[in-house]
Amino acid sequence: MLSIRTIGACVLAGSALLSLPAFAQTQPAAPDADTAKPAADPAFDAAKAAAVAMGADAFASIQQDLIWTGDLNTLPSGEMGKRSYDAIRAFQKRINVKDTGIFTPQQREVLAQHAAKFTSAFGFDTLTERGITIGYPAKVTTDRSEGRNGPHFATPKAAKNQATVDILSLPTAKESFEALFARLKTENPKRKVTYSLLRPDFFVVSGTNEGMTFYIRFIRTDTDSKGFVVGWDPALSPRFDRVAIAMASSLKLAGASDQAGAQQGQPKPQPQPAAPSESPRPAGPPVPLAPGAAATTKTGIGIIVSSQGDILTYASVIAGCETVTLQGGGKAKVIGGDLNNDIALVRGPVPAGAQPLAWRLPALAENEAVSLLSGAAPVATTVSALAGTNGDTRRVTLAAGAAGALIDGDGALAGLSAADGGPSALKGLFVSAFLRANGAAPPSQGGDPTKASVTLTCTPGKP
Structure with missing residues (x-):
């Protein structure tokens, strides 16, 4: 079986073996996939108004916590869409309260407590490497080694279920952003791509490679393609699937301005009283x-x-x-x-x-x-x-x-x-x-x- 380390290594080597698996049980959504609204739904309109009133940064925080609880599988945008509305209602049903799509302060606290259990379990921490800042499962991927294009983090070799994270910066002078995407979404008999998306500023590829699940996200700069590859044993799903979404939502250029963050799907906080x-x-x-x-x-x-x-x-x-x-x-x-x-x-x-x-x-x-x-x-x-x-x-x-x-x-x-x-x-x-x-x-x-x-x-x- 191709080792999970090879998933990240193949990005560097240009091997056709690379597969970027999608989530085992859920499909990652595009950052703008949470913009739809139900037709003529007063309850949704009320929930959207409540989200607007609290401000984009506060609502993005709710979305991030819903990712960790497994209720939301799109990136935090700071805006209420159908996915976020359904996610809030699903969480409210699970804690046996009325599913209004609007959190009370007490329900928001319960959500934060549930989310904290997952961030603590994975030791989700941030680091800045190769010009990007990103969160990663520090408690799980404790072994670090250095590669030519960025660090590699992995679970200890003795661990039953393996996971890896590669932080990468690839010069576009050697391979253009579009060419990198085309290579990474290529399939072969041992590699299945279940999701791919190319936008001017970023791309996503996910899938399975010889039984291992992977998720890849890169952002474009003037000189490099910067991003990460995370791979994991499907036995870790569905809990570990949330890590990939959280990593994607945390990815940004180091020292990026609000404008740069907005280009990567992150909301620019709006003042509120x-x-x-x-x-x-x-x-x-x-x-x-x-x-x-x-x-x-x-x-x-x-x-x-x-x-x-x-x-x-x-x-x-x-x-x-x-x-x-x-x-x-x-x-x-x-x-x-x-x-x-x-x-x-x-x-x-x-x-x-x-x-x-x-x-x-x-x-x-x-x-x-x-x-x-x-x-x-x-x-x-x-x-x-x-x-x-x-x-x-x-x-x-x-x-x-x-x-x-x-x-x-x-x-x-x-x-x-x-x-x-x-x-x-x-x-x-x-x-x-x-x-x-x-x-x-x-x-x-x-x-x-x-x-x-x-x-x-x-x-x-x-x-």
Whole structure:
């Protein structure tokens, strides 16, 4: 049997053996395939109006989560179409609520929690290689090797079911974009192409090759064809099929502008009015204290990450709290916490003059200049490595550390630094997945980072 590694290798070598399999149980949709609407359907019109009201970026986030739950098999466009409408209704039916096509805030939180189970299972992480930024299943494809045209990731050889990811940049001087597409969609007795699509900016090919499933997507640049090949044992389907769609939706040129992102089927976020701040509410259930932790009053930094009063902080700060008091006296509710990764979310009234941070989507790059929001004045530093100690892929290593949010050059949230001020930080994708899993959504527009921090105080429960 042709090994799954050969699928990516054949892209480089030009072999006719290459087959790009489509999903085992679903067919990938073109990015514009979610534009149809049911005829004369008032319920659909209401759902579409609700999607427009929340903004393209917020609705694209819902679409991304529906991909992870297996309900949607097209790319996030930020617009409501029949596929998205049907996907929302299917999820609502599964959780035994009325299938209106419009999520309530509680249902949106349930969706995020379901999606987070899948992103966690695959360790879906982002990296920047060969001029593109892309998400990939880092927890599954842990073995990395280097090729002439990009890195190769694979499951350990001893694993029962194999999967691979190749990130590729192929010079168009050697093979044009159209010629590459024509080659990759060629079939032979051992290779079946089940889906192919050529557009001016990108192409997709998928199928099966000697029993293995594959999905390929490339985007055009002035000098290269850049993209990825993902292959997997059909025994991993249907769960792994979602990875291919998620990878396709995450693919973009590194540092691409909004316009470039829109050309790849990604929505350009539209401004929308900020929602009013929630009224003060009492703290929620305590986050369990780690063994041996002292039950004392603690004060720490919080980072405002939404217009609805979502505040990112450290689990070690709020662990054991009965109340969380914000500067100015407002009371915040404990929403969730992860002591292993020292991250937590509380929700309360936004202090006067405070502004939420935008959330960064692309992965950080090595040697990228960033800053740490450790108070009113950000602390400048750089990303010295794209993993933490012992190869922890959830973190980056920094040249210098300080407690607070990791901020990129555009003033967007790119991670959460270590609470003890050490030179490491949780990656932005991990942080945003945690926030979404706990019902938070990014703001339509980010504010001034110096106005995003707030001091919070934890009053512990009884020892």
